[in-house]
Amino acid sequence: MKIRTVQAYIKKEFTELVRTKLIYLVYLIPTMILILFGYGIRLEVTHARVLLIDNDASKLSAELIGKFEHSKYFTPTLSHMSEQKALRLMKQAKIDAIVIIPSSFEKRLLHGQISEMGIFVDGSFPMRALTIQSYLEGTILKAAQDIGARMGLKPKIAINQRTLFNQAMRDEDAIVPGLIGLVLLVAPALLSALLIVKEKEKGTIFNFYASPLSKSEFLAAKLIPVFLLHSINIFVLFILALYIFEVPFRGSFFLYWVASELYVLISLSIGLLISIITKRQIVAVVLTVIVTVIPGFLYSGILMPISSMKGESYIEAHLFPVMYYNHIIYDTFLIGQGFASQKNILYLAILVGFFLLYFLIGTLLLKKEMR
Missing domain, CATH: 3.40.1710.10 (abc type-2 transporter like domain)
Known part of the structure; x- marks a missing residue:
C-alpha cells in the first residue's frame, strides 16, 4: 500500500470537508434526527x-x-x-x-x-x-x-402481571435505541454518497485516474476521514440517549461500540457505492435517501417488531443491515445479554459480511478510466 499517497488523499478529504462546511452536517444531522424523532414519535395513547x-x-x-x-x-x-x-x-x-x-x-x-x-x-x-x-x-x-x-363473588382467575425490559412503558425507551440505528444508517451514507460523484462533476476524478493509487486504496482514503468523524457520533448519540432521553443502558458498551463501528462502515460503503454508480450529486442524495430512510423505518423494528412480519416483508427485513444492528442495540440498552447471546454474535458476523460485500462491489464497479 502506498502509505504517503493515501495519507495525502486523507488530508485532502479532511480539508475539503472543512472548506465546504460539510463537517458541521456530520454532527448536526444525527443530533437533529434523534431529538426531533425521539420527541415526535409516540406509540402510547393517552387522553x-x-x-x-x-x-x-x-x-x-x-x-x-x-x-x-x-x-x-x-x-x-x-x-x-x-x-x-x-x-x-x-x-x-x-x-x-x-x-x-x-x-x-x-x-x-x-x-x-x-x-x-x-x-x-x-x-x-x-x-x-x-x-x-x-x-x-x-x-x-x-x-x-x-x-x-x-358483592362477594370471588374471581376464578387472578392475574399477576409484570412488564420486562421496559417496565415504565416509556416511548423513549422503545424509540430512541432504534433511532440510533436509523441515524447511523442515513447520515454517514448521505455524506459518503457525495465523495466520488462530486469529483466526477468537478473533473477532479482525473487526478485518481492519473495516480498510481489502486481502487481499494482510493476507496479506503475516501472512507477513513468520514469514518473517523462519524465514530465520534457513536458516543454523541449514546450520551444523548442516556442523559437527554434517560434511556437505561443494561448491556455491554464494548458490544455497542463494536457493532456501531461496523454499522458506520456499512453505511459509508452504501453511500460510496451509490456515489460510484451515479453522475450527479442530486441523484446520489435522492437515491441514498430512498435506500436508507425507507428500510430504516420499515425494517428496523422501531414501529413494528420483525417477528410480526409475514411473507415478503419478513424476507425483505433480513436483506437490510438495520435489522441486525437494531437487534444488538436494543439488547445493549434494554435487555443486557451481550456476548452471551449467540444471536448477537451471529448478527455481528452478518454485519461484517455486509461491509465486505458492499466494499467489494464498490471496488469492482469503480473504473480507473474514462467511460
Whole structure:
C-alpha cells in the first residue's frame, strides 16, 4: 500500500470537508434526527376522548364512570345524548370512542345476569384504535372485578402481571435505541454518497485516474476521514440517549461500540457505492435517501417488531443491515445479554459480511478510466 499517497488523499478529504462546511452536517444531522424523532414519535395513547352515555344513572354505573375519570389514558365526557348524535360527533372527529351503559346495568348485575355494554371506537388509525379498545376493555373488566369482589363473588382467575425490559412503558425507551440505528444508517451514507460523484462533476476524478493509487486504496482514503468523524457520533448519540432521553443502558458498551463501528462502515460503503454508480450529486442524495430512510423505518423494528412480519416483508427485513444492528442495540440498552447471546454474535458476523460485500462491489464497479 502506498502509505504517503493515501495519507495525502486523507488530508485532502479532511480539508475539503472543512472548506465546504460539510463537517458541521456530520454532527448536526444525527443530533437533529434523534431529538426531533425521539420527541415526535409516540406509540402510547393517552387522553383518548371518550364519550360516556349513562342510560342507567345508578350507583354501579357511577362507579364504572369513576374508573375512566381517574385514568391518564382517557379524557371522559359524561352525556345522556342519543347514540345517533354521539356517532355524528365521532364522524366529525370530535371524540375517539363511545361507551354506552344500558338502562338495566345495575339491575342485571345484582341479579347475577350478563349486562351487555356498547363500545364504538374510531378505527381510522387501526393501531391507535386497537390500543384504545384494549384500554376500554381493561378498564371495564377491572371495574367488574371490583364490583364482583364487593358483592362477594370471588374471581376464578387472578392475574399477576409484570412488564420486562421496559417496565415504565416509556416511548423513549422503545424509540430512541432504534433511532440510533436509523441515524447511523442515513447520515454517514448521505455524506459518503457525495465523495466520488462530486469529483466526477468537478473533473477532479482525473487526478485518481492519473495516480498510481489502486481502487481499494482510493476507496479506503475516501472512507477513513468520514469514518473517523462519524465514530465520534457513536458516543454523541449514546450520551444523548442516556442523559437527554434517560434511556437505561443494561448491556455491554464494548458490544455497542463494536457493532456501531461496523454499522458506520456499512453505511459509508452504501453511500460510496451509490456515489460510484451515479453522475450527479442530486441523484446520489435522492437515491441514498430512498435506500436508507425507507428500510430504516420499515425494517428496523422501531414501529413494528420483525417477528410480526409475514411473507415478503419478513424476507425483505433480513436483506437490510438495520435489522441486525437494531437487534444488538436494543439488547445493549434494554435487555443486557451481550456476548452471551449467540444471536448477537451471529448478527455481528452478518454485519461484517455486509461491509465486505458492499466494499467489494464498490471496488469492482469503480473504473480507473474514462467511460
